[in-house]
Amino acid sequence: MDFLLHHLMMSSSSFLILLFLISHGFQYGEGQIGRGSIATDYNFTGTGIFLNSPHSTFHAAICNPGNQTSRYYLCVVHKQTDTILWSANPSSPITSSSSSLLTLSVSGLTITNASHSVVWSTAGAFNGSVSALRLLDSGNLQLIDKFNVSLWTTFDYxxxxxxxxxxxxxxxxxxxxxxxxxxxxxxxxxxxxxxxxxxxxxxxxxxxxxxxxxxxxxxxxxxxxxxxxxxxxxxxxxxxxxxxxxxxxxxxxxxxxxxxxxxxxxxxxxxxxxxxxxxxxxxxxxxKSCDLPFSCGSVRTCILKGSDTNFICNCPSGFRHSDDPEKEVKPCVPSDESSLASSTSFASSTSSFNYLRLPKGVGYFANKFTSPAFSDSNFSNCQLLCSGNCTCLGFYYINSSRSCYFLENDLGSTFSGADEEDIGYIKTISGKPPSTTHASSNRSNILPIVLPSVALALLLIVIFLYVALSRRKSRKDVILGRKGRQRAGFYAATEEEIDEDESDLSIPGLPTRFTFRELEEATDGFKTCIGSGGFGEVYKGTLLDGTVVAVKRISNISIQGKKEFLTEISVIGRIHHINLVNLRGFCNKGTRCLLLVYDFMNRGSLDKSLFAPYIGRTEALEGPPQVLEWRERMEIALSAARGLAYLHVSCENTIIHCDIKPENILLHDHNGVKISDFGLAKFLSPEQPNLITTMRGTRGYLAPEWLTNASISDRTDVYSFGMVLLEIVHGRKNCVSLPSSEMSEVESYFPVVALDKYEKGKCDELADPRLERRVPAVEVKEMVKLSLCCLHEEPRLRPSMVAVVGMLEGRLPVSKPRVELLKFLKMYSREVVETEGERGVGVGNSGNGSVSYQSPVHVSGIR
The missing domain is CATH 2.90.10.10 (Bulb-type lectin domain)
Incomplete structure (x- = not known):
């Protein structure tokens, strides 16, 4: 042993892996090195391995990844795949020219270099005395005491x-x-x-x-x-x-x-x-490669070509590739002589900032996962704030939400295919330092600088006073001119409520706040009503910039819930997804009325097209309703599912819609499919004490847990979505009220019919007859299967909306419903059918007495 120890210590160009004798005993077992054990020299063994797990699944070794000879590490390696599971000293590799020691003492493992300096150590990471080093077949390297209790483990690091x-x-x-x-x-x-x-x-x-x-x-x-x-x-x-x-x-x-x-x-x-x-x-x-932050280098635009991993990189307009020979990935720099701003150049107050605008449709990776730096701001403020921020390298201004996103610290890659409303600006540095050679020249330049500044300050003061006086006069006119007036059934605010309307609640992140007068003018005095429900009415309007919007009035909000409601709006205002209708702004008119401003969807809600010609045409919609073809129905289902999945998993907090139905799925010729009313149901506080305030939604789409007072989760929306899928397949409401002589109770509730046909293998008979069999039978079956999976009584048995999206896209196989657990639908149908039968023809009917279409019954009382 002395000879071997001497041989190891004398080898100056190799690694010495030495476990010092700290007791006279010598213990060794499978997967474990006890005190007094000595490993061998790295070059002597040729592998660097000094400890194996019991079944040799993993080994501990001194490794040099890539077979290079300048960096060596203490590693835990999977034997069969050569995968490095853990490394002790990634920031301080051992060099091949040093004589280094790996020692095991009562205080733990230590790596020292030739000068006896500690390269890496476990000392201080635990309390107790080390007895042995153990490697498990799980890959966990442990320091244990004499009772085999783990003191330190690589799994924790x-x-x-x-x-x-x-x-x-x-x-x-x-x-x-x-x-x-x-x-x-x-x-x-x-x-x-x-x-x-x-x-x-x-x-x-x-x-x-x-x-x-x-x-x-x-x-x-x-x-x-x-x-x-x-x-x-x-x-x-x-x-x-x-x-x-x-x-x-x-x-x-x-x-x-x-x-x-x-x-x-x-x-x-x-x-x-x-x-x-x-x-x-x-x-x-x-x-997707273009979702990586540095796939193309700084500023360069990543463009996918045919697949998620096949892409090219181009500099956006106004930029060119850098000529820096030291950089392997060439970043984009401004085409002129201006340089890109960097976080280290802002200390110089002698530089002025310009901004190069990125082309439309060019987005930035971080904007998908960050909140805006400022909301309800204008472009000038956004630019000014970025110029004054030493870490801001550029910004994105979203005009629709008046939001400002900063690009900070480091500039990554951009990507093609973003929303064209998202316009980015990259900060550049230009200008030369002013001359400081002669003090006299400095003094001569003071007046041209100071005088305009003083004049500007005086002008701003005058403008401020004028605006303040005008606003006071306008506010007085509103109080005197509108007091007691009622317009077309619209609530007339009292003087106190108008005062409250002008108060500025300090809630960060609120979307654009319109005045009542602005929305009154936009809707031409709330002239064109395009929808109504338990919440109030929806009116068509046009903003000053020509944008067509839908203005929704929500009435009877509790006084106590006012600030909480606005807080929730601030959250919803920051949500942007292609399949969610955009909340452009709001107007808080006292405690009795709230106005919400959304993008206008020219084809109206899905029920108008899906159930045509069973329902009449709404005049505000553009063009007569057409029977939806099967392919478009599939696209609508997928788009709605994506919107719901975003609400459930991609927001800061899970947002449960609570009222998924065709009436809340909107269609547009160019903007596709968007879910409306998302997240608002659960934030409203009805004042009627006789209602179950926790129940929100529409009868016929309500999940069983609503009726049993069980806990509500995102799977509640999944149940409602399953009901919508069945209606998309069949083209009619799931529940209709026909005389008993014409249709049985079971037949009047379509989910029971769908379950029966599925069991008999006749799903193709469930497709909308108006499509005249222009439907692939296999796709009908898959849709029915997915619908029934969503309708399980037990919420945990329903798939998540993320899984639903995967099934609709074809990436995941459609799950098989558990038929034996869907029998509750027959019992559930009786309550729904009896309730619908008592109501008779719904308020949404055209008045001809038709019973083919039944308007939904809102149970929240205020939606």
């Missing part, structure tokens, strides 16, 4: 990879490497938070969230405690191990690796124990 069974607690993260051979921390992190797991680029700029991935499903709103993988999926779990977010993974595998790659993608690889020891990717995020 992940690097770029984690494995099945390993937990990453809230606040924990994975960090990408610089390259496959350089394990220095790179630019990307995967961070576990109390609500989500997100991918971030430099300075915390988010570019992906687990909750927003279409393969994920949100199961609860509990706080997240940790992230873990097993043989069935990736999970975010709460403190009581309740599932918060799930990503199903198939096929089942006993061993998976979750790795944050050097390109910023998070990949889950399943290890398949076949003779060839193959691996396969089961999950990749983000899937």
């Amino acid at each position: 992940p690097t770029d990879t984690f494995v099945s069974g390993q937990r990453i607690s809230v606040g924990g993260f994975l960090t990408s490497f610089v390259s496959e051979s350089d394990l220095m921390p790179g630019d990307y992190k995967m961070v576990v938070t109390e609500t989500d797991a997100t991918l971030q680029w430099r300075a915390g700029q988010k570019y992906w969230a687990l909750s927003s991935d279409l393969q994920s499903a949100k199961d609860s709103n509990n706080r997240v405690s940790y992230m873990v993988m097993n043989n069935t999926g990736l999970y975010l779990l709460g403190s009581n191990s309740q599932v918060v977010i799930t990503v199903p993974l198939s096929p089942p595998a006993i061993l998976r690796f979750g790795k944050l790659a050097i390109d910023g993608r998070f990949r889950i690889t399943s290890y398949a124990q076949d003779p060839e020891n193959s691996t396969n990717n089961t999950f990749i995020a983000p899937t």
Whole structure:
């Protein structure tokens, strides 16, 4: 032993892996090194391995990834795939020319270099005396005491990879490497938070969230405690191990690796124990290359070509490729001599800022996952605030929401295909420092600078006084001129309420706040009513800029809920999705009335087209209703599902719609399909004490949990969506009121008919007869299957809306409904049919006594 020790210490050009004798005993077992054990020299063994797990699944070794000879690390490696699960010293690699020691003492593991300086150590990370070093078949390297109690574990300190069974607690993260051979921390992190797991680029700029991935499903709103993988999926779990977010993974595998790659993608690889020891990717995020923050370099625009991973990079208009020979990925710089602003150049007050406008349709990756820096702001303020912010490198101004998004700290890539309303501006530096050679010249320049400034200040004071006096006079005219007046049934505000209307509630993030007079003029005195319901009426209007809008009046809001309601509007105003109708603004007219301003959808609601010609045409709509073809119905279903999935998983807080039905799905010739009234139902507070205030929605679409006072979740919307899917398939309302001589109770409730036909294998008979069999039978069957899956009585058995989107897109197989658990629909139908029968012809009918179409019954009282 002395000879071997001497041989190791004398080898100056190799690594010495030495475990000092700290006791006279010598203990060794499978997967464990006890005190007094001595490992061998790296070059002597030729592998660097000094510890194997019991079944040799993993080994601990001194590794040099990429077979380079300048950086060596203490690693835990999966034997069959050579995957580095953990590395001790990624920021301080061992060099090949030094004589380094790996020692095990009572205080833990320590790596020292030739000068005896500590390169890496576990000292101070735990309390207790180390007895041995143990490597488990899970890949967990542990320091244990004499009672085999773990004192320190590599699972608590992940690097770029984690494995099945390993937990990453809230606040924990994975960090990408610089390259496959350089394990220095790179630019990307995967961070576990109390609500989500997100991918971030430099300075915390988010570019992906687990909750927003279409393969994920949100199961609860509990706080997240940790992230873990097993043989069935990736999970975010709460403190009581309740599932918060799930990503199903198939096929089942006993061993998976979750790795944050050097390109910023998070990949889950399943290890398949076949003779060839193959691996396969089961999950990749983000899937689109253009969603990565630096796929094309700074400012360059990423353009997808035919697939999610095939793309090209171009400089946007006004920019050219940099000539910097040191940069492998050429960034875009302004075409003129101006330079791009950088966070280090702002200290100079001698530079002036210009802004280059990016072309329409060019977006920025971080805007999808960040809140606006300012809302209800104009373009000039947005530009001014960015110029005064030393970390702001540019901004996006969203005209429809009057929101300002800052591009801060580092400029990443842009991408093609964004909303054309999102216009970006990149800050550039131009101008030369003023001359400071002679003091006299400085003094001579004072007057030209000071005099205009003084004049401008005086002018601003005069304008301010004029506006204040005019506003006071206008307000007085409103009080005197409108008091007691009633217009076309519209509530006339009292003097006190007008005073309240002018008060400015300090709630950040509110969308544009219109005055009552502005909306009165836009709607021509609320002349054209295009819809009504329990909430009030909807009017067509035109804003001063020519934008056609729908102005919705909501009445009878409780005084206590006023501020809370506006707070919720501030949240909804920041929500932007192609399948959600855009809330442009609002008007708070006292405590009795609230006006909401939405984009106008020229084809009206889905029920007008879907149930035509069973219902009459609304005059405000453009053109007669047409029978929807099957392909368009599928597109409408998919678009509505995407909008709902966004509300459920992609917002800061889960938003439950509470009233999904064809009347709340709007159509437009050019803007496609948008869900309306999202999130507002649950924020309204009805004042009628005789109503169940927790029940919101429309009878016929209500999930069973509404009627049993059970807890409400996002799966409540899934049930309503399943009902809508059946109506899309059949082209008529699910519940109709026909005389008993014409139709049985069961036949009058379509979900029961659909269940019966599904059991008999006759789903093709359920398609809308007006389509004259222009429908693929297999698609009808899949739609009916999906609808029935959404109608399970137990909410947890219903798929999430994210899963529904995957099934409608064809990425996921359609689940098979559990028929035995859908029998409740027959009993459920009696209550619905009897209620509809008592009501007779609904308020939405044309008055001809037709019973083919039944207007929904609102149970919230105020919608």
